[in-house]
Amino acid sequence: MNAKFLPYTKNHLYDNDLLLESSHHYAFMNSRRTVREFSSEPVAIEVIDNIIMSASTAPSGANKQPWTFCVVTNPQLKSQIRVAAEKEEYESYNGRMPQEWLDDLSYLGTDWQKPFLEDAPALIIVFKQSYELNEGQKKTNYYVSESVGLACGFLLQAIHQCGLVALTHTPSPMNFLSKLLKRPENEKPYLLIPIGYPADKVMVPDIKRKEKEQVIVYYQ
Numbered sequence: 001m002n003a004k005f006l007p008y009t010k011n012h013l014y015d016n017d018l019l020l021e022s023s024h025h026y027a028f029m030n031s032r033r034t035v036r037e038f039s040s041e042p043v044a045i046e047v048i049d050n051i052i053m054s055a056s057t058a059p060s061g062a063n064k065q066p067w068t069f070c071v072v073t074n075p076q077l078k079s080q081i082r083v084a085a086e087k088e089e090y091e092s093y094n095g096r097m098p099q100e101w102l103d104d105l106s107y108l109g110t111d112w113q114k115p116f117l118e119d120a121p122a123l124i125i126v127f128k129q130s131y132e133l134n135e136g137q138k139k140t141n142y143y144v145s146e147s148v149g150l151a152c153g154f155l156l157q158a159i160h161q162c163g164l165v166a167l168t169h170t171p172s173p174m175n176f177l178s179k180l181l182k183r184p185e186n187e188k189p190y191l192l193i194p195i196g197y198p199a200d201k202v203m204v205p206d207i208k209r210k211e212k213e214q215v216i217v218y219y220q
């Protein structure tokens with residue numbers, strides 16, 4: 001099948017306008033923080049739709065878009081997810097994670113308890129589609145983890161743009177999510193992202209981001 005090509009144009013910025021735009025964008029992105037305490041104030045489903053559809057514009061291997069975003073707002077299901085996640089996290093924090101890992105995390109103040117799984121108005125559970133399954137027919141997907149990671153990055157940016165906050169939570173192992181959400185066999189849980197407004201007077205750890213000399217290498 002031959003690809004059909006369409007014209008594509010961009011607003012071309014120059015010199016100072018370009019510099020200003022890039023520096024404003026950096027400042028905006030640098031103001032994003034992971035938040036672990038949420039207000040229970042709901043977020044409209046239409047807003048969540050738009051945020052997820054923004055994420056779904058991410059590039060993907062052969063444009064297969066190998067992702068499913070499950071949105072849980074049902075309080076009973078949120079509670080079931082919390083119970084199952086805390087069961088795994090309790091084991092992880094009490095024996096499964098080596099001391100070096102626990103030491104690396106200690107300054108973030110995380111532990112096995114995950115109240116945000118019930119407090120946040122919505123949980124977005126991102127599934128990667130290891131392969132495509134269409135009426136029993138399997139088809140290959142490519143660069144699945146890279147593609148879904150990019151979509152999650154877009155998702156976090158859209159959430160930040162809307163003045164909302166999120167947390168990239170990775171209960172481990174995560175297979176309980178496939179069971180609770182009754183996902184098909186070609187989907188594997190990838191990230192659990194609670195989304196909402198921050199709790200009143202929320203605090204975040206005093207983290208530092210690396211300097212540009214530490215993250216960029218120029219070859220000129």
Ligand code: IYR
Binds near residue numbers: 089110112170
């Ligand atoms: N999944 C655990 C532990 C955890 C691991 C890393 I790496 C973090 O950056 C943060 C937490 C948890 O969610 O608490």
